[in-house]
Amino acid sequence: MSITRAGCAALDSADPLRGFRAEFVLPENVVYMLGNSLGALPRRTIEAVSHTVTAEWGRDLGQSWNTAGWWDLPEVIGDRIGNLIGAGPGTVLTGESTSVSIFKVMSAAVRLRPGRRTVVVESEGFPTDRYAVQGLAAGFDLNVRDFGPEGSLADSLDDDVAVVLLSHVDYRTGALRDMAADTAAAHAAGALVIWDLCHSAGALPVEVGAADFAVGCTYKYLNGGPGAPSYLYCAPAHLAEAEPVLCGWHGHAAPFAFEADYRPATGVRRFGAGTPPILSMSALGASLELWDKVDIRSVRAKSVALTELFIALTEPLGLDLATPRDPAGRGSQISFRHEHGYPIMRALLDHGVHGDFRAPDIMRFGFTPLFLRYVDVYDAADTLAEIIGKGIWQDERYQRRVTVT
Amino acid sequence: MSITRAGCAALDSADPLRGFRAEFVLPENVVYMLGNSLGALPRRTIEAVSHTVTAEWGRDLGQSWNTAGWWDLPEVIGDRIGNLIGAGPGTVLTGESTSVSIFKVMSAAVRLRPGRRTVVVESEGFPTDRYAVQGLAAGFDLNVRDFGPEGSLADSLDDDVAVVLLSHVDYRTGALRDMAADTAAAHAAGALVIWDLCHSAGALPVEVGAADFAVGCTYKYLNGGPGAPSYLYCAPAHLAEAEPVLCGWHGHAAPFAFEADYRPATGVRRFGAGTPPILSMSALGASLELWDKVDIRSVRAKSVALTELFIALTEPLGLDLATPRDPAGRGSQISFRHEHGYPIMRALLDHGVHGDFRAPDIMRFGFTPLFLRYVDVYDAADTLAEIIGKGIWQDERYQRRVTVT
Structure with a gap:
């Protein structure tokens, strides 16, 4: 036929x-057939970005941090993404690049397993994931253990492994990992697990489930636009104690008190650091509206x-x-x-x-x-x-x- | 009168x-009178962002990484900013938030002074500068020494000080420091110096001179838009050896070879990490065109x-x-x-x-x-x-x- x-x-x-x-x-x-690299432009994004530029910025100026809700966008948009990955409200934050988000969650995860000095990454993982971990490891004197695509995850784990970073979908081959099984394997070895959802969220049902952390980009299947900000997820169980080594005023408990010393915010906001790129955030917010109907x-x-x-x-x-x-x-x-x-x-x-x-x-x-x-x-x-x-x-x-x- | x-x-x-x-x-x-916080909207930015959204993204899609020069924007825009701070071509990079840029250059600077374990920051400096350093110091086991506005910089320096981070203009009082004198004082003590130019570049003549590093934001006097990407400067003398602890594929020597191990790019590109937010970069690029005539x-x-x-x-x-x-x-x-x-x-x-x-x-x-x-x-x-x-x-x-x- x-x-x-x-x-x-x-x-x-x-x-x-x-x-x-x-x-x-x-x-x-x-x-x-490149929507897995840069998604197409949603029509509604044109109007949304134009509004942000001319009305919110041009007309309302700095007041838009309040009146247009700019300050809250990292969490508001984060909650929308949470709906796509099975994450509850207040557990997902957007605002900086995927590399930066990986660095943040990896640094926080390592600290949650003091005494363990090894992180496991995929030998065929997306390079920026590997580079972010290699940079962190060099700075913090951690061991990086490569885990090949043919190997068994369990065989790569021992009691020195603090964190495992895995891609839900391999960027080259498209191979899909079993998140629940791998998460369970990591936990069985006492390690935490970070999932890279760049090539899965928006393309298939994702459930973070028992995962400790996740990161993802929004310019692929989520159609957020070129270089649209990434997101990161932190499991509720870790929200009170997770502390990324990369800090900034957007992650402070009282950012407008201008305190001399860093004090992390309650909740996922503590993963914030710099001021997010609002025009790119606006485009991302518009593209996510589509998903309410999908x-x-x-x-x-x-x-x-x-x-x-x-x-x-x-x-x-x-x-x-x-x-x-x-x-x-x-x-x-x-x-x-x-x-x-x-x-x-x-x-x-x-x-x-x-x-x-x-x-x-x-x-x-x-x-x-x-x-x-x-x-x-x-x-x-x-x-x-x-x-x-x-x-x-x-x-x-x-x-x-x-x-x- | x-x-x-x-x-x-x-x-x-x-x-x-x-x-x-x-x-x-x-x-x-x-x-x-809030242009020191969020600059006003340049008229040309409206058209530039619209073009990036509809023509570059909407029509040309992923090809725009080449055809619209998206890939080169961090350096192309960086060079334009370099003109405003006395920095030569190939020494300034844009793309991520100010907090991230501070973290990158501070981590690279500390590594250039192995053996020295103290960083000096202003007690009244902008909080995110302090928070970024505090986070890095906690992770790297560095000492943070506060330097008060009334004190003499020289009195805060000794042979354990690796790096000094100073604001050219104080965000609260508007006090202007003497960059050349403070840079010389830091160097006399064997320390490197990072300048925060957030409140000076675009408002007054800036010459990085002998400074080792600088960072700045672009949404104040440079009118780049809300959350516009920051920039960082690395002195030519350090470009070959500076290695930030935060790495990503945009900083790799051969990003499209997808190599397994990180290898820093030649030049200031090695400070790149994640994919920059192109819509916000477009707005920044447009606003900087104004400065050619100023x-x-x-x-x-x-x-x-x-x-x-x-x-x-x-x-x-x-x-x-x-x-x-x-x-x-x-x-x-x-x-x-x-x-x-x-x-x-x-x-x-x-x-x-x-x-x-x-x-x-x-x-x-x-x-x-x-x-x-x-x-x-x-x-x-x-x-x-x-x-x-x-x-x-x-x-x-x-x-x-x-x-x-």
Whole structure:
């Protein structure tokens, strides 16, 4: 039974999420499979940012810290994100970059396990996660233990392990870890666990459950905009004692008392430090409004259907699938290993299909169910077949490397 | 010889900076003396942010990391700021909050003086500076030594002092330190020095000179917008060896190689960590374009004239001036200590004069020469006289505290 474009169009017509595509600005003749890197622009964001610039800043000026609620945005937006990851009110904070959030929670977590001097990170984890931990470890004289994708987490744990940092979905392969099982394994060894939700929140149901901490970015499946602030989660059990080593006035118990000494705020606010970038926060806040109407189970169901469709359509190409074949074991992306992955992805882009390349050899396609259609997936597979089949990728112009891929 | 409003209007007509006011959005009937806290909205910023949202993000999507130069913004904008603080190209980086920047440079500075375990900070410094250092010191087991405003810096130094963190302009009193002299004193004791330029860059000529590091915020006199990213400066002599403890992929030598281990970039880029908030960066970039046409010496001359005018006009009120009387010893603000400072500032705001209150008793007025006029200063003084003279501030509604003042 062959898959036809008309069949895909029929799936789009029956899609319970079909109404959401109109909420986004998407260029004509583009199949955007890069929503796992930078999400598309929600239409409502245009008006929201404009309002923040001209009315809140331009007209109301510094008063907007009160009147527009700027001061409370890190927690207000945090609570909205909490709804997407199974975290209760007052446990999620937004405002600074993912690297900074990782550094904050890792430094706080290590302090909760005094006497233990080792942190476990994935050998194939997203580099900034590794770099943040390596920097902290060098400064605080901790041991960093690498944990490979093939190994068992339990085998990497012992009574010197203070904290384990894991990615819910692997950024290269799209492999999905079992959060509950890994969290239990870490706890069984007396370690705390931090989850990186960058590639899962907004793409599939996430439940922080017994996790101690989590961090995530908002510019991928949450469509918060380029460089949108990250979020961090702290389990209620740790809120009273967690103290990140990176402190600032937004995390103080009484920021406008201008006290000489640091005193952490009650609750997740204690993870605040610097003043958050309000224009970027405004865009993020607008994008999150969309989620009030979204059933995340429908998102996951469509994500599985779209990725299954893409695997089926590209099967004749004989590509080396880097993503787990079982949909239960992957997030919302499909990756192939290919020695010519770079020029192939450049040629695809030139033909209207946006995906990306991740060194050394990964061709990556993201599936954002809120705006990606079944016909888009059909067209992407068709274009990929043409580019490989006709050797279009061999054109000289696709070999040239650009700074950011 | 009394000062008249007509005389002030004449000064405005002769002001070489008079053309710049039209570059800003300013509400009718408002005297905005809070530019030292949140600068006003430059008109060009409206279009710039709109372009970034709709064209760069909405239309060009992830390609804008290359095509719109997003990836290079931290250094490109950094170089523009460098022009305002006497720092050469490739020595200034933007992208994260002031608290994070302070943490980064302080952690790098301490490592450049191994064996020395004390850092000196101002007892009256801006709280977030103190908090960032206190957090780092607790984690790194450093001693924090307070240095009072009345003391001599040299007396606070000895051979255990690794780093001194000083504010160029005091946020409460507006007192201006002698950067060259203090830098020399720190160096004479073998210590490094970090300057906080939050309340000076953009308000007066700044020369980093022999300073080792500097940080500053961009939402005050630089009008970058609420929560606009901060900047940090690293002296060329330290660029090859400085290593902040907070690391991330934007600071890596080859960020798109996705290497497993951190390797700092060459140059100031090594201070990068997380992905910068692009919408806020866009606003900052637009605001900085204004400075290409500004002679900072004219800004300083007008700042001195405006602050002298305000002191003269308010003299009959017998207020307790907290700012140095000699203009050479102050930045671009005037502060008074007053036991009823809070309700007075609330009443002023209600009468169209925006200033702010800083606990415990400081009434603060900022002077941004690019948009503040002599007649504005006249009107502000007039309103202040009325509010104090008629006891308007005693009204019950001005006593109520709001979250952010």
